[in-house]
Amino acid sequence: MQLSERIAIVGIGETRYERASTRGLMALLLEAARAALADAGLAARDVDGIIAPGATYQELHELARELGVRGQFFNAESWSGGPAVVAAPLLAALAIEAGLATTVLCVRGLAWGSERRGNVGQFHAEMPNKASFEIPFGWYPQVVHFAGMARRHMALYGTTEAQLGAVAVAARRHAALSDNALLGGKPLALADYLAAPYIADPFRVHDCCLVNDGAGAFVMTSVARARDLRQPPVVVLGVGTGVSEDGEYSSLRANYLATPAVHSAPRAFAMAGLTPADVDVVTLYDNFTSMVLQQLEDLGFCRHGEGGAFVEGGRIEIGGALPVNPSGGQLAQAFVLMMNNLCETVRQLRGAAGPRQVRDAEVGLLSGYSGTQHATLLLGRGG
């Protein structure tokens, strides 16, 4: 089954991103889903497939009922964490090409700002080996895990704090060009970055993603049907997934600094018949600044160890050679497990990103990461 250039993203929708919402996650999911359908010019009755990563059994069916999805529908669970949204087009393409669905809605939201009140490490604390062998020694939570990777990257390759800062500064500059970014009104100079105190050396608060509430959604259908809809279609060119050979414990990985992008990216590029040189804009899972470096290396944009030098000099800023996360990403716009980044890539490829528009953006790459899993998605401007 040929999957490249068979389906397109035809609608996107997002809520306002907030530090903490009083509305509850279901209301946010419904708002985003309705906005994506309206953007596509479709009605809920047109939807016969739903991918709702992270939704519980109850939430999935409440979503379908509230939207008004009727009768037979295709449902798939798509990985977890950052790869789920990015891999959803692979499942949608399989379903649509196989005739199981015609129109697939992917919706994803988080209410960690209001629900978890900052305790984002809880799921690590519930793993017995981590509770026994890591947490008693202060190797907890995520910020410490990733600071350990950043520290080794610095020690092995000479990566500097200013290079991590370049990622934080770029994210904040991009957020300033968005009307829906949590840190849009808070500019950050490199000197401010370097003057901030450490949380988990080498990380400062500016190296860490946001914790917030919000949701987004997107609608997929066949390229043939997409031509009759109201938005310029954004075509799925290639998608690949991968998993770490070493399982859950980042502390024990044989190749400690490699993300499973080393597996997913070659598959996505092969499906699309493209190389990194063909990519005009990148959105990736920036849970911490250093992970931007590591993913750029693993995706093939630079060699291993060269991520620090790569992000310097404005290269990853809008106007640079390879703009990364032009809406501010999860460091400065909102943390919604790549949904904000997917909607932004679609806007960029429609040529509808306003003051953030990357010139001549024809191919976008999405990099969805979650420790042990990774998905790479290549999207293209429809003809």
Added chain:
Amino acid sequence: MADAREIPVRHLPDPGWPVAAPFWEGCRAGELRIPRCRACHRFVWYPSAVCPGCGGGDHPWTRVSGRGRVFTWVTVHRAFLPGFADRIPYVTALVELEEDPRVRLATFLRDVPGGGPQLGMPVEVTFEPVDDRLVLPAFRCVTPRG
């Protein structure tokens, strides 16, 4: 040995969890013990029912030297758990064992030299009692002889 009061009273491991109980028993005896496959002699870390090398299921806990090297480290300035509030900043690290660098332990670094830790810095285990049931292994930075 460090002062027992230095150890947080919360977020301690459960020394009775059967999977890890022999590890804590070793620490109480002043020995660092790691499961090792009887069939292929590979260390099985973290403990697992199945050896990642040969699939074998018999992994007696085996004493190791307690010597190793710093793989990476983080100086933590914020207490993410209440039990760490009175000890920040602290240096947490991954240490790879001399017998097999694939075995890494998360640990506290002690006797860190003024210039801070370095990649590959030699360390050796030291045992820090918490109470009658629990002794935690930490690692001291040691100056290479020579």
